[in-house]
Amino acid sequence: MAFQAKTSGPVAYLERPGAGMPLVALHGIGSNATGFAGLLPHLPEAWRVIAWDAPGYGASQPLAAEWPVAADYAAALAGLLDRLGVGRAVLLGHSLGTLMAAAFARRHPERVAALVLASCALGHGVSPGAALSEGAKARIDELQALGPAAFAAKRAPRLVHDADAHPELVAQVAGNMAQVRMPGYGQAARMLASGRLLEDLAALAVPASVIVGVGDLVTPPAANRRAHQAIPARIRGPLIELPGAGHAIHQQDPAAFARALATCLDQTPPAAAPAQAASQGMTG
Numbered sequence: 001m002a003f004q005a006k007t008s009g010p011v012a013y014l015e016r017p018g019a020g021m022p023l024v025a026l027h028g029i030g031s032n033a034t035g036f037a038g039l040l041p042h043l044p045e046a047w048r049v050i051a052w053d054a055p056g057y058g059a060s061q062p063l064a065a066e067w068p069v070a071a072d073y074a075a076a077l078a079g080l081l082d083r084l085g086v087g088r089a090v091l092l093g094h095s096l097g098t099l100m101a102a103a104f105a106r107r108h109p110e111r112v113a114a115l116v117l118a119s120c121a122l123g124h125g126v127s128p129g130a131a132l133s134e135g136a137k138a139r140i141d142e143l144q145a146l147g148p149a150a151f152a153a154k155r156a157p158r159l160v161h162d163a164d165a166h167p168e169l170v171a172q173v174a175g176n177m178a179q180v181r182m183p184g185y186g187q188a189a190r191m192l193a194s195g196r197l198l199e200d201l202a203a204l205a206v207p208a209s210v211i212v213g214v215g216d217l218v219t220p221p222a223a224n225r226r227a228h229q230a231i232p233a234r235i236r237g238p239l240i241e242l243p244g245a246g247h248a249i250h251q252q253d254p255a256a257f258a259r260a261l262a263t264c265l266d267q268t269p270p271a272a273a274p275a276q277a278a279s280q281g282m283t284g
Contacts, residue, residue, distance in 0.1 A: 003037055003051070008083045011052055011076065012059035016040055018048030021113055022086055025051040026077070028095030028119070029139070029188045030155060030177040031248075032057050035094075039250050042258035050089075052080060054100070056184015066183075067128045067190040070103035070200070077104050078111075087111060090265065094118045094250060095219060096192055098227075102200040105208070114237070115208040116264050118257070119219045119247050120227040123195020136193035140186050152177035161215030161246030173248050201230040209237030209264035211257065213245030238267050 003014035014033040023043070025036045033051035040049060055076050056062035063072055077100065081089065090113050093101030098117040105112040124133035132140075143151045156174035157163035163170050201208065208231045212224035221241055228239040240260040242253060250257045 001040075001045070003033075003040065003049075007059060008080055010061035011055070011080045013050055013052040013080065015051075016047075016049040018046050020046065020048065022048040022050050022089045024077075024081070024086070024089045024091050025049065026091070026093045026097030026100050027051065027054065027057075028097055028121070028247075029185070029192060030152070030159070030180060031094070031173075032176055032179055035173075035176050035248070035251060039254045039258060042255045043261075050084070050086070052077070054097070054184070054188065056187050057180070060184075062184045063187055066187070067194070068187050069128060069194050070099045070123075070191055071107065073100040073191065074104035074107055078108060081111065088113055090114050090116070092116045092118065092261070095121050095247065096188060096195075099123055099191065099195040099197050099200075102197055102204070102208075105206050106200045106203050109205040112206045114265055114268050115204070115206055116211065116237075116261055117208060117224075117227060118211045119213065119216055119249055120197060120210060120224045121192060121195065121219055122197045122223055122227065124193045125196050126193040128190070128194045132190065133193040136189040139189045139192075143180065143182070143185055148178045148180055151180075158217050159247040160252060161213060161244060163246075166252070169248070169252060173251060197227060198230040201227060202232065204231060204235060207235045207237050207268045209239070209267075211240045211242065211249065211260045211264065213247065213249040213252065214241050214243045215246045216249070218247040235269050237264050237269065240264065 033053045036051040053060040091101045098120045105115045126133050152174040210228040212221050245252045
């Protein structure tokens with residue numbers, strides 16, 4: 001079954017109905033919920049999958065703050081899950097979505113059965129309201145100067161490993177990125193600037209794992225290894241590095257990514273039995 005487009009309050013999202021504990025997917029800064037569509041055929045049909053358009057993306061309303069922090073996106077996610085009646089879920093974050101996912105898991109551990117982080121964005125550690133980090137400022141300036149389509153055409157190839165050999169995938173990634181708009185993208189870039197993923201990971205009380213593409217040029221494997229090591233050892237799941245994949249890892253090799261996701265859930269530390277149950281049919 002394919003995704004169904006839905007809206008709840010200020011948040012638009014895609015959902016594939018299913019039984020048991022949901023898998024909630026949070027996209028990156030240059031994407032949206034549709035970026036997870038290619039992953040669906042590789043996930044068990046029984047899984048309920050929810051992929052949101054983050055505030056300011058798609059039909060989702062932007063946040064009120066000009067410079068939101070990761071906790072603001074976590075609060076928006078909590079509100080969505082409350083409205084959907086989702087008490088507990090497996091949380092999957094990709095890129096900027098890892099900052100949102102970790103912030104949510106830190107603040108609502110009782111609602112997260114397991115946390116899987118893909119292509120970890122560590123954040124730039126800038127204090128909100130201070131001068132933007134160079135990377136965040138460049139994102140905002142380029143989008144405003146080039147417009148969404150040219151902005152996406154320039155940036156999308158870096159998200160794909162061996163981009164010249166995968167023109168259709170580059171076009172797909174660019175198509176998603178071309179849908180970004182202000183003020184949502186600017187808010188997300190500022191959140192990236194102030195993000196401190198390692199701090200949130202060190203404070204986790206839920207099992208967490210990391211998946212990264214060996215060819216990731218945006219959030220390289222070395223950064224993902226740092227994120228993995230920041231997770232407390234007692235709840236640290238696997239670190240899986242997928243060859244032949246770049247930053248858009250779940251789009252470049254969705255079958256391998258789905259297998260890695262299953263491995264992360266299967267190998268959740270013993271202290272987190274509910275997450276193990278989630279990997280075996282997502283029931284509980």
